[in-house]
Each structure stands twice: as C-alpha cells, then as structure tokens.
Amino acid sequence: MFTAATPPHDLGLTWRNRFADLGESFFSPTPPTPLPAPHWVGFQHTLAQDLGLPPDTHLNDAALHAFTGNLPLAGSQPLASVYSGHQFGHWAGQLGDGRAIWLGEIDTPAGPMELQLKGAGLTPYSRMGDGRAVLRSSIREFLASEAMHALGIPTTRALCVTGSPAPVRRETVETAAVVTRVAPSFIRFGHFEHFAANNQVDELRQLADFVIDHHYPECRQREGNPYAHLLEAVSARTAELVAQWQAVGFCHGVMNTDNMSILGLTIDYGPFQFMDGFNPAHICNHSDSGGRYAYHRQPNIAYWNLFCLGQALLPLMDDQQQALDALEPYKTLFPEALQRRMGAKLGLSSVQPGDAELTEAFMQLLARERVDFTIAFRRLADSVSDSLTPVRDLFIDRDAFDAWAARWQDRLQAQGGADREAMRRANPRIVLRNHLGELAIRRSREGDHSEVDRLLQALLAPFDDRPGEDDLAALPPDWASQIEISCSS
Ligand code: AMP
Numbered sequence: 001m002f003t004a005a006t007p008p009h010d011l012g013l014t015w016r017n018r019f020a021d022l023g024e025s026f027f028s029p030t031p032p033t034p035l036p037a038p039h040w041v042g043f044q045h046t047l048a049q050d051l052g053l054p055p056d057t058h059l060n061d062a063a064l065h066a067f068t069g070n071l072p073l074a075g076s077q078p079l080a081s082v083y084s085g086h087q088f089g090h091w092a093g094q095l096g097d098g099r100a101i102w103l104g105e106i107d108t109p110a111g112p113m114e115l116q117l118k119g120a121g122l123t124p125y126s127r128m129g130d131g132r133a134v135l136r137s138s139i140r141e142f143l144a145s146e147a148m149h150a151l152g153i154p155t156t157r158a159l160c161v162t163g164s165p166a167p168v169r170r171e172t173v174e175t176a177a178v179v180t181r182v183a184p185s186f187i188r189f190g191h192f193e194h195f196a197a198n199n200q201v202d203e204l205r206q207l208a209d210f211v212i213d214h215h216y217p218e219c220r221q222r223e224g225n226p227y228a229h230l231l232e233a234v235s236a237r238t239a240e241l242v243a244q245w246q247a248v249g250f251c252h253g254v255m256n257t258d259n260m261s262i263l264g265l266t267i268d269y270g271p272f273q274f275m276d277g278f279n280p281a282h283i284c285n286h287s288d289s290g291g292r293y294a295y296h297r298q299p300n301i302a303y304w305n306l307f308c309l310g311q312a313l314l315p316l317m318d319d320q321q322q323a324l325d326a327l328e329p330y331k332t333l334f335p336e337a338l339q340r341r342m343g344a345k346l347g348l349s350s351v352q353p354g355d356a357e358l359t360e361a362f363m364q365l366l367a368r369e370r371v372d373f374t375i376a377f378r379r380l381a382d383s384v385s386d387s388l389t390p391v392r393d394l395f396i397d398r399d400a401f402d403a404w405a406a407r408w409q410d411r412l413q414a415q416g417g418a419d420r421e422a423m424r425r426a427n428p429r430i431v432l433r434n435h436l437g438e439l440a441i442r443r444s445r446e447g448d449h450s451e452v453d454r455l456l457q458a459l460l461a462p463f464d465d466r467p468g469e470d471d472l473a474a475l476p477p478d479w480a481s482q483i484e485i486s487c488s489s
C-alpha cells in the first residue's frame with residue numbers, strides 16, 4: 001500500500017514545468033486527492049512509447065497509483081490553473097481547473113508535453129463540483145482523444161484511464177475514474193478572458209508572451225503587433241480544426257470559450273458525438289435545449305469564441321480594428337478548409353468551381369433521409385473501383401441519388417478518375433459512435449475492460465479494413481438514437 005511516507009515515484013521522466021514558472025496569479029498549487037483500490041481501465045501503449053515511458057509502465061503498480069493521483073511523480077509540480085469563460089453565450093466569471101490537476105511538463109521525443117490528471121479531486125476552482133469524473137465519461141474521453149488523433153484531427157491526447165470503486169454521485173451513483181491527459185499546452189481562450197476581465201493587464205501580457213514564445217514564435221518574427229498575429233494564428237488553427245470536425249460529422253457539444261484550446265486542439269470531451277444519421281441541426285448535448293452548439297452552428301460559434309479571445313487581447317493591441325482585422329481571415333479560411341476536406345472525401349483532387357454545390361447537394365441528400373454519415377462516405381470511396389450499389393442502397397429516393405451520382409461521376413471523369421486509396425484515407429470506416437462507447441462502458445462497469453481496448457485498437461486504425469471489426473463499422477442499432485448524453489460527467 002502507498003502511504004504519505006512513500007517516496008515519489010520515478011518513471012525516468014524529465015520534468016520542466018514552465019507554466020508553473022508564470023507564478024501564482026495563474027494557478028494554485030494543488031495535490032491530487034487519492035482514490036481507493038485503483039485499477040487500470042485503459043492504456044494507450046503507442047502514446048506511452050511516444051512519450052518515452054518505460055515499456056512496462058502498464059504493469060507497474062506504482063505507475064497505476066501515480067496516474068490515479070495516489071503517489072506523487074518525482075519532479076512533477078501539481079497545480080490547478082485559473083480561467084474564466086463564456087458558457088452558452090453568457091459570461092460565467094471565474095471557472096478554472098475544477099477537477100483537472102496539472103502535473104507539469106515532461107521532455108519527450110515529440111517535444112515538451114504537459115500531463116494532467118482529470119478527475120483527481122477537489123481544487124480551489126471546484127465551485128459546487130466534487131472534483132471527480134465518472135468511469136463512463138472518462139472512457140469516452142480516453143477513446144475519443146485517441147480516435148481523433150488517429151483521424152489526424154488536432155486534440156489533447158489520453159495516456160490511460162484508471163478506475164476506483166469510490167462512489168461518485170451524478171443522476172445516479174457511479175464510480176470514479178481518472179484520465180491522464182497529454183498536450184503541449186492546456187491553455188484555453190478562457191485563461192486570457194480571465195485576466196482581461198480582472199484588468200490584470202500585466203498577467204494578460206505575460207500569458208500571451210508565454211504562448212507566443214513557446215507555441216507561436218513566428219508571431220514575434222513578423223512585423224507588427226505580435227498579439228494581433230497571435231489572434232490571427234489561433235483563428236487559422238481553429239478554422240482548420242472546425243473544418244475537420246465538420247468533415248467527420250463530429251459535434252463537440254459544449255463549445256464554451258473555456259473549452260477552446262489556444263493551440264486549436266479539440267479539448268474537453270463531454271457530450272460529444274460522431275453523428276450516425278446525418279442531420280445538420282443535430283444537437284448531441286441533452287443539456288443544450290436551444291441547440292446553440294448544434295453541428296451546423298459549430299463554425300459560427302468558433303468565430304464567436306475567437307471574437308471573445310480578440311476582446312480579451314484588446315488591451316495588448318493598438319486598437320479594436322487591429323483585432324477585427326486579425327479575425328477577418330477566419331471567414332475565408334474556414335470555408336476553404338471545409339471545401340478542401342469535403343472535396344477530398346468526394347475524391348476531388350483539386351477545388352473547382354461548382355464543387356461546393358456538388359458537395360452541398362450530397363449533404364442535402366444525406367440530410368433528407370438521415371443517411372449514415374460515416375457509412376455513406378466510406379461506401380462512396382469504395383464505389384470508385386467497384387459498384388455504386390452499396391452506397392445507392394442507403395437511399396430510399398434512388399432517382400435523386402442517381403441524378404447526383406451522375407453529376408459526381410462527370411466531375412471525377414473530368415479529372416481523370418478518383419484515387420480510391422486517397423478517398424479511403426479521407427473517409428474513416430470506424431468512428432467512436434455513441435453506442436460503441438456505451439457497449440464498452442457497460443462491460444467495463446462489470447469489470448471487463450477488454451472491449452475498451454478492442455475499440456481503442458480499432459479507433460487507432462480508423463481507415464483500415466481489419467478482420468473482426470465489422471460490428472464496429474456497421475450501421476448503429478435502433479437503440480443508439482435513444483442514448484442521451486448530457487453535461488453530467
Ligand atoms: P465543463 O463544462 O466540463 O468544461 O466544465 C466547466 C467548469 O466546471 C470547469 O471549470 C470544470 O473544471 C468545472 N467542473 C466540471 N465538473 C466538475 C466536477 N465534477 N467537479 C469540479 N469542477 C467541475
């Protein structure tokens with residue numbers, strides 16, 4: 001058993017906690033609160049390897065306790081950071097890491113990476129919360145993070161999930177879990193909003209300088225105001241990110257400004273969903289009754305959030321116009337990025353006039369009959385060297401599909417055909433559908449974590465046809481549409 005007297009565990013990691021050097025206006029030193037009788041739920045071996053962890057980490061009892069928050073890691077400097085933010089369109093004031101504890105930054109072959117334990121206990125920012133995360137949402141975050149990464153979509157990563165029998169009260173009593181998250185930085189738009197709202201201009205500048213120096217050095221190399229360049233660079237990354245979300249049918253669910261990464265990463269997986277049947281107005285968050293974060297609103301919400309970031313950075317800029325100018329490119333970068341991605345999904349090798357209309361016509365066909373997003377595109381990819389029948393069979397209105405398919409095939413012919421392999425790499429076979437997560441969660445609750453791992457392995461190779469995974473690539477069962485995911489996590 002580990003006690004307070006147990007010396008810190010050493011995984012051979014080299015720590016250098018540059019965020020902690022910012023000073024205590026930015027965080028409160030906060031140790032994790034231990035959980036009883038932890039066990040492994042999921043472990044991402046490839047990520048562990050990329051981070052330079054010892055190969056036997058998943059067999060190491062001390063590592064299990066360290067990643068549950070029960071045993072300090074030598075060299076780490078646990079803290080909870082303070083941020084604020086806009087939630088559902090309203091200023092929410094101070095929020096902060098209410099249950100995520102920042103361990104520090106490690107040197108890895110992939111560059112410096114920060115580690116966080118999500119669900120590791122109360123912090124000064126826990127407000128009404130208990131500082132915990134439940135097994136259900138932790139498995140979802142673990143799988144989604146790694147699935148997104150494998151799809152090539154920028155995201156925070158997840159090294160492992162550990163579980164504990166400790167009860168956690170949500171709508172029902174569930175059990176606790178901890179996700180070890182990994183990212184070059186966990187700084188959010190909300191960190192900037194926090195210091196702007198409190199008129200802490202020195203801290204605001206310190207934070208912006210920190211982000212520029214460590215993550216956007218090019219902003220200082222260009223002529224002009226570096227903070228305006230930062231805003232423009234974040235906007236460009238966010239445009240790319242949201243275009244990638246749209247192109248895989250991903251709904252984030254809670255695009256509050258405190259859930260927006262300054263690095264343009266997908267962050268804070270809560271009630272997210274990879275859509276099954278395509279509905280542009282789909283709302284994945286049961287708590288979002290107004291549909292503020294519906295799928296088709298995501299691009300505009302991202303801009304709204306960038307506007308808040310711009311507002312926060314204003315004290316560092318010459319005038320308001322400078323901020324508006326920095327935001328302006330989003331309005332062209334997003335649609336361009338989206339069309340590039342959608343064009344790739346349709347096998348188009350370059351963007352031509354009329355492509356946006358061709359894409360939109362297909363999306364309307366999908367929407368009209370709520371055809372499965374992932375399967376429709378995947379079958380379209382397979383059709384270029386085979387028959388159109390499997391994709392055609394997804395539609396009730398075959399005439400409408402045939403008319404569209406004729407247009408599409410003319411377009412492909414004009415470019416000399418389509419590259420099936422390239423199309424398959426733009427159209428995943430397997431995404432983390434809600435019901436797949438749900439099935440793995442049910443098994444895990446009964447103590448069998450093998451489905452979490454099977455699903456993880458499939459999600460790590462989302463473009464491949466692998467044997468034994470047909471059930472993961474199939475149309476969802478009827479009960480999938482009844483799953484309700486709320487903010488409760
Ligand atoms: P979210 O909607 O999950 O991004 O969380 C919004 C805010 O609530 C953040 O400041 C979180 O740290 C905090 N929060 C969410 N759940 C909990 C919890 N169970 N305990 C403490 N804080 C929480």
Ligand code: MG
Binds near residue numbers: 258259268
């Ligand atoms: Mg959050």
